[in-house]
Amino acid sequence: MSIGIIGAGSIGGAVARALARARIRAVISNSQGPASLQALADELGPSITAGTREEAARAELVFVVVNWSKLPSALKGLPPWNGRIVIDANNPIEAPLFRPADLGGRASSEVFAEWVPGARVVKAFNHLPPALVAGDPRAEGGRRVLFYSGDDRHAKAKVGEIIERLGFFGLDLGSLAIGGRLVQFPGGPLPTHNFVRFD
Ligand SMILES: NC(=O)c1ccc[n+]([C@@H]2O[C@H](COP(=O)([O-])OP(=O)(O)OC[C@H]3O[C@@H](n4cnc5c(N)ncnc54)[C@H](OP(=O)(O)O)[C@@H]3O)[C@@H](O)[C@H]2O)c1
Numbered sequence: 001m002s003i004g005i006i007g008a009g010s011i012g013g014a015v016a017r018a019l020a021r022a023r024i025r026a027v028i029s030n031s032q033g034p035a036s037l038q039a040l041a042d043e044l045g046p047s048i049t050a051g052t053r054e055e056a057a058r059a060e061l062v063f064v065v066v067n068w069s070k071l072p073s074a075l076k077g078l079p080p081w082n083g084r085i086v087i088d089a090n091n092p093i094e095a096p097l098f099r100p101a102d103l104g105g106r107a108s109s110e111v112f113a114e115w116v117p118g119a120r121v122v123k124a125f126n127h128l129p130p131a132l133v134a135g136d137p138r139a140e141g142g143r144r145v146l147f148y149s150g151d152d153r154h155a156k157a158k159v160g161e162i163i164e165r166l167g168f169f170g171l172d173l174g175s176l177a178i179g180g181r182l183v184q185f186p187g188g189p190l191p192t193h194n195f196v197r198f199d
Pocket of ligand 1: 006007008009010011012029030031032033053065066067068070073074075089090091092093125126127128129130
């Protein structure tokens with residue numbers, strides 16, 4: 001399955017690092033173009049390629065990891081999603097004010113889903129700081145837990161497979177409306193906790 005990453009900052013870079021460690025191929029992109037990401041791609045090795053936003057968006061599974069207020073422009077004008085899987089790793093809050101976005105009472109992933117019409121959205125990779133996403137998921141002697149939520153069972157299964165291939169323990173939290181809220185930051189009870197599963 002081809003993988004793209006839109007957003008190459010703290011969390012996008014951490015996702016790329018985790019994929020690179022597992023030798024999973026991915027195209028990473030930002031707003032400034034591939035040349036600005038060449039050093040990162042060189043550092044991460046041959047499985048990670050710097051590409052354009054459009055190239056990343058054409059993958060079968062696309063991580064989106066962009067500051068909340070910039071998501072509409074980052075997702076504008078891309079090819080139709082046609083049921084491809086999009087991982088929403090975003091939180092509806094950002095520096096410097098850290099004022100939660102007004103979501104009108106909805107889960108943030110339900111709002112996010114409107115910016116990627118036709119995509120199968122899975123919320124994941126949003127609840128830990130970058131160092132724990134990029135770091136060894138077995139560092140504490142078990143497997144670090146990553147949560148995932150979504151409304152499409154097949155899309156969730158694919159994301160669950162990738163989480164396991166990366167060495168994490170994947171935990172399905174249910175729908176975007178329910179699971180998405182549990183893992184939402186701010187507001188949900190799960191974010192920032194580094195849960196470890198001992199087999
Ligand atoms: N940092 C955390 O601890 C953390 C943890 C979990 C989840 N998150 C969530 O992850 C998301 C990203 O956070 P971050 O900390 O990684 O932010 P960040 O370090 O500021 O990185 C944001 C990235 O988004 C890219 N971007 C902005 N506008 C874009 C556009 N129009 N097209 C393509 N790329 C664009 C930026 O590229 P340019 O630099 O080229 O503009 C940059 O690579 C946020 O929603 C945040 O809530 C963050």
